[in-house]
Amino acid sequence: MPGGRLTREERRLIAEGLAEGLKYTEIAVRLDRPLSTVTREVSRNGGPDAYRADEAHRTTRERARRSRPVTRAAADAATDAEERDADAVRELEHRFTDIMIGTGLPRMTARVLACLYLTDSGSLSASELVRRLQVSPASVSKAIGQLEQQELVRRERDPRGRRDRYVIDADAWFRGWTASARQNSALADFARSGADTLGLNSPAGARLYDIGDFFEHVGQAMLHAAEQWHRERERATAPRDLPPHASEDRP
16 A cells, blocks of 8 residues: 555564564565655664664654644644745745755756745645646646656545645655655665676676666665654654653653
C-alpha cells in the first residue's frame, strides 16, 4: 500500500530486515515501499541499531495525536494572515519561485511549489492552484506530477468531497532529499554495470567506474545527513517531562 501509513506488520518486517543486515533499499523492495519511507521511519525511531517495531508504532501514533492543530493556534494564524502586507507576500512568492528555478525546477513547477509553501494550510486542490496562479489545469497537473515524482508534495483525498488535495508538510524536503539520494544510487549502479561491460582496464570503463564510486559516496552521505537531521529534529521537538513537583514549585 505505497503512500499509506506503515502498519505494525510492516514495521515488524523493517525490524527483521535491519536485524538481518539488509540495506534500506532491500527493505523497501521487500515492503513495496519508497526508499524514503523506510529511511524516514528508521531515522525517526532511534536509527538502525535501536529501532523497535512496537515502540515505533506506538510513538508514531502518539506523535500524530500531538500534531493535531488546536483552535487557538488556528485563530492566531488567521489573525496573522489578515495582517500581512499583500505586496510583501507577492514579492516573497516571486523570490521563492526564482530560487526554486535556480535549483533546476521548471518555472511552473516552481510557482506551484512556492504557492503551496506560502499557504498557511500547506494544502490546495488543483482548482485552487489554477485560480491562484491564473494558469490552465493542464499546467498545474504537469507541475504536480513533477513534484510528486521528486516526493516534494503528497496527495490526499479531501474528506469533504471527491477532489484530491496536494500537501506540503514538514517532511517534504526530507522526502525530496532521499529521492535524490535514491537517484544517485541508481546512477551509481548503472555506471558500475557500464564499467563492467566496457572493461575496467579501458579508459571509458575506468571513467564510468569513477562516476559510480562518486555517486555511491554522495548518495550514502545524503542519506546519513538526512537521518542525522531527523534525529536532531525529533530531539528538539520531543516533549520534555517536568521533574516531580516542578509545576508546584513555580511561583
